[in-house]
Amino acid sequence: xxxxxxxxxxxxxxxxxxxxxxxxxxxxxxxxxxxxxxxxxxxxxxxxxxxxxxxxxxxxxxxxxxxxxxxxxxxxxxxxxxxxxxxxxxxxxxxxxxxxxxxxxxxxxxxxxxxxxxxxxxxxxxxxxxxxxxxxxxxxxxxxxxxxxxxxxxxxx
Numbered sequence: 001x002x003x004x005x006x007x008x009x010x011x012x013x014x015x016x017x018x019x020x021x022x023x024x025x026x027x028x029x030x031x032x033x034x035x036x037x038x039x040x041x042x043x044x045x046x047x048x049x050x051x052x053x054x055x056x057x058x059x060x061x062x063x064x065x066x067x068x069x070x071x072x073x074x075x076x077x078x079x080x081x082x083x084x085x086x087x088x089x090x091x092x093x094x095x096x097x098x099x100x101x102x103x104x105x106x107x108x109x110x111x112x113x114x115x116x117x118x119x120x121x122x123x124x125x126x127x128x129x130x131x132x133x134x135x136x137x138x139x140x141x142x143x144x145x146x147x148x149x150x151x152x153x154x155x156x157x
Contacts, residue, residue, distance in 0.1 A: 012046025033063035083126035091118030109143030116141035
């Protein structure tokens with residue numbers, strides 16, 4: 001195996017429901033524009049784990065002066081068999097301004113129109129899913145599908 005090959009496997013697809021109407025729009029702060037968007041739920045589906053996203057998560061967004069957005073998200077997942085998993089990720093969203101306007105208006109946006117990449121990390125005390133504590137993951141996403149974004153999460157092997 002060569003080190004110049006990155007091996008990965010699909011972990012799950014994540015569908016978030018964001019409470020856009022309940023956002024805390026902090027406004028322009030020294031580092032850019034800040035908004036906090038509540039995650040009201042969602043679901044995740046994959047071959048190794050599936051379940052629901054619990055409410056009370058949040059997506060902290062920082063709009064930068066170069067039109068990129070930094071995201072910092074914290075979620076609680078509950079698997080189909082009752083395990084609780086903390087999921088946190090940071091990442092970057094880069095979209096042309098016309099696409100950003102469509103996203104803000106709640107319109108669907110195609111994957112090819114956006115650059116959304118994140119680095120999820122997991123924590124769980126459940127022994128059935130302890131392997132999640134020891135992996136590095138990456139995700140690609142796309143804008144809105146109605147109530148929120150969609151991500152495809154991959155474990156790096």
